[in-house]
Amino acid sequence: MRRACRLVVALVVAGCVTPASVPEHAEHDAHAEHDAHAGHAGHAGHEAQAAPGNDVAGGAYAYSGSTRKRASGMAFYALGGSSVSIKPSSTTFRITRVLPLPDGFVGHLAYDAEGRRLWLLSHGPPANTRGPSTLYELDPATGRVLAQKVMPFKGEFGAPLYRDGALYQGVYHERAIYQVAVADRARMGEITRTIPVPPLGSLNLAAHKDKVFRFPFFVFSALAGLPDGKLVTHSEDLGELLTLDGQTGKVIRQVGTQPSLEGLAAVPGPGGEPLLMANTNPHEFAMRDQLRKFLFRGEANAAPLAAAPPVEETGVVWMLLDPESGEVLSSIWHAPSRAKSGDVALIKHEPVPDTPYGRYELFALGQEGLLTIEWVPSNVAWSVIDRGTPPQ
Amino acid sequence: MQTRNPGKQLLAWMFSGALLLAGCASQQAAEKPAEFVNPRPGQPGHRAHEEWQGQYPSLESLRAFKVTRTIAPPAGFLGNLAYDPAGRLFLVSMGPPTNPSGPSMLYQLDPDSGKVTAQAKMPFQGDLASPVYIDGYLYQGVYHESKMYKVSVGAKDFGAVVKTIPLPTLNDLKLADESHPVPFIEFGGVAVTPDKNIIFHADDVGELITIDRETGSILNRVRTLKALGGIASAKAPDGRFLVLGNSDPRGSYCALSYPPTVSRSAQQKDISWAVLDGQTGEVLASLRKQNSPAYASTIALVRHEAVDGAPYGKFVFLATGEEGILTMEWTPAKDSY
Numbered sequence: 001m002r003r004a005c006r007l008v009v010a011l012v013v014a015g016c017v018t019p020a021s022v023p024e025h026a027e028h029d030a031h032a033e034h035d036a037h038a039g040h041a042g043h044a045g046h047e048a049q050a051a052p053g054n055d056v057a058g059g060a061y062a063y064s065g066s067t068r069k070r071a072s073g074m075a076f077y078a079l080g081g082s083s084v085s086i087k088p089s090s091t092t093f094r095i096t097r098v099l100p101l102p103d104g105f106v107g108h109l110a111y112d113a114e115g116r117r118l119w120l121l122s123h124g125p126p127a128n129t130r131g132p133s134t135l136y137e138l139d140p141a142t143g144r145v146l147a148q149k150v151m152p153f154k155g156e157f158g159a160p161l162y163r164d165g166a167l168y169q170g171v172y173h174e175r176a177i178y179q180v181a182v183a184d185r186a187r188m189g190e191i192t193r194t195i196p197v198p199p200l201g202s203l204n205l206a207a208h209k210d211k212v213f214r215f216p217f218f219v220f221s222a223l224a225g226l227p228d229g230k231l232v233t234h235s236e237d238l239g240e241l242l243t244l245d246g247q248t249g250k251v252i253r254q255v256g257t258q259p260s261l262e263g264l265a266a267v268p269g270p271g272g273e274p275l276l277m278a279n280t281n282p283h284e285f286a287m288r289d290q291l292r293k294f295l296f297r298g299e300a301n302a303a304p305l306a307a308a309p310p311v312e313e314t315g316v317v318w319m320l321l322d323p324e325s326g327e328v329l330s331s332i333w334h335a336p337s338r339a340k341s342g343d344v345a346l347i348k349h350e351p352v353p354d355t356p357y358g359r360y361e362l363f364a365l366g367q368e369g370l371l372t373i374e375w376v377p378s379n380v381a382w383s384v385i386d387r388g389t390p391p392q
Numbered sequence: 393m394q395t396r397n398p399g400k401q402l403l404a405w406m407f408s409g410a411l412l413l414a415g416c417a418s419q420q421a422a423e424k425p426a427e428f429v430n431p432r433p434g435q436p437g438h439r440a441h442e443e444w445q446g447q448y449p450s451l452e453s454l455r456a457f458k459v460t461r462t463i464a465p466p467a468g469f470l471g472n473l474a475y476d477p478a479g480r481l482f483l484v485s486m487g488p489p490t491n492p493s494g495p496s497m498l499y500q501l502d503p504d505s506g507k508v509t510a511q512a513k514m515p516f517q518g519d520l521a522s523p524v525y526i527d528g529y530l531y532q533g534v535y536h537e538s539k540m541y542k543v544s545v546g547a548k549d550f551g552a553v554v555k556t557i558p559l560p561t562l563n564d565l566k567l568a569d570e571s572h573p574v575p576f577i578e579f580g581g582v583a584v585t586p587d588k589n590i591i592f593h594a595d596d597v598g599e600l601i602t603i604d605r606e607t608g609s610i611l612n613r614v615r616t617l618k619a620l621g622g623i624a625s626a627k628a629p630d631g632r633f634l635v636l637g638n639s640d641p642r643g644s645y646c647a648l649s650y651p652p653t654v655s656r657s658a659q660q661k662d663i664s665w666a667v668l669d670g671q672t673g674e675v676l677a678s679l680r681k682q683n684s685p686a687y688a689s690t691i692a693l694v695r696h697e698a699v700d701g702a703p704y705g706k707f708v709f710l711a712t713g714e715e716g717i718l719t720m721e722w723t724p725a726k727d728s729y
Contacts, residue, residue, distance in 0.1 A: 126562040126572040154563065154575040173536070173574045199517065201489040213489040215536050216517035 099143030149189030257326030260285030330377035446664030463506030512551025581623030616673030677724030
């Protein structure tokens, strides 16, 4: 219960969750505690111990049939104006392997699932105090560095996307997506094209009239690639999924979604349709969101969040989303989390009988290094999608 | 492996920038090694920050601080001001998307009546630093572009950008093991040095940085308060270079150059004012004004007068607040830091 309260407090501070939703969520967590008391591993620290297909282990807040059902046979949650029905299902999430990263690495990853090639790209100074931005190619089986190249990037940025022999690296504060050659290792790191990212002011801001934007650029997360060549990213400023033309960078579509996505990757759905795999750290998002307002005296109504948040608030939410509607289809919450939000790359996807989406094998980053994760998403989901309801 | 922890990064921002105001230990300044103009945490000679909120007022100090006149800016104006000592007042409004009502505009106003005597559309985007006037030009910093625009305010080419000057970035400051997410130096307050170069307050690192006004190269750096909104400069009767600044101690990491769009609460009107030594960054005098009519934001010096018994003289300056453009006077008391 306390876990849920703290999470919701963080989200309320972030202006995402209405207080009215707290009791509902608290009940949600109560189910998890029930399961934990029943002898199931209920925390992310036990991720590696969970067996595939075990629907109540693996760090998930999992639900047994006896606790998840209400009289109607279905629990119902209303968070931030978005309603998500909870249906009986299996949920499995576990870390299966950890590989080391280059010493001092701070940055993101990209993966070519077909060619089985893995790249890391470190942030540039001043976000990275250890040196210049560096592109690495790693052996995905061992973590050994196969090649590396110093890159000209400055500051922080979201995770790159691998597509057709190149990495696409967005640098939000430069309003640019750089196409970086990686197919031929001899040319690795060569910037072959720069795609301009439109200014924030050119987007449809009709749904954000109450917001103040300081910069002409918008902060965007990782890039994901749709099968039709379009790019998808998440705007932290707007809490929207943005679909960009892969050639021109023009914004084709904006749709509201969970307003804190960081890692983002396109993955196949059960019928082959593209879905989005994403992760977020709600506490970090709340911090960033507060910081954005804090700089404006007129809007700084709340004190900064705690410097040392409870371990539960360092948790990460993993989500499966519909890129068309922005709706969260499945989610799982881990606290404390061995994986950090910010990176997710698909290794493989396979169907699993009696599961709605099958099993995803993913790369992510954590304090321990490069993590391989397996997740069998269920129909259980919560979201804090902002539907325009004023915070209470 | 180095851990990238955005939460810690944010905390570093918020707690180094938001909760602490830099105090100054001038004795240690002399010990700083030559290789670090302004030692950062972990470097030899680093001066630790101290909390600073300004001195609470007395009846006497309150009487020495007042608004003498108010004029109205153009309708819907959202931006900063600069003053030509010859008597011209300039306003530069924020660009979109910070200013949702239109493009950035440069206005020349009659400082007595507030009447707009000239105006020009400007290409600036987003949040802007305060402009400064030097010898017929405005120097407009756009910190998120790491650029300073030199803008003519002559009658024939009013508003023409005649030069774009590159500004140093955080990477040029040799911050050692201090991480910042973006390379640009964020600054709001800008003033003119006695030799007509430009001094600005770097919000992220709490420094007064002096640059060559034509090249942007760094001429001097001095550690000072970490939370200043607007700054203006003057010469003390004893010849000392003074910097006048304002700060919002409630958040400490104040509103930069951006006026609020909503009514301020009483708490939000609690603004500290400081006179700093422009050479050392030390606070010489201060006043915590609990019901400030001015934002902790853009200011411009109109004149500075010697006053008997007042070591820092009287500042007559312009500021902005809910009521418009304010002409203010402050005669700081001795030892009121």
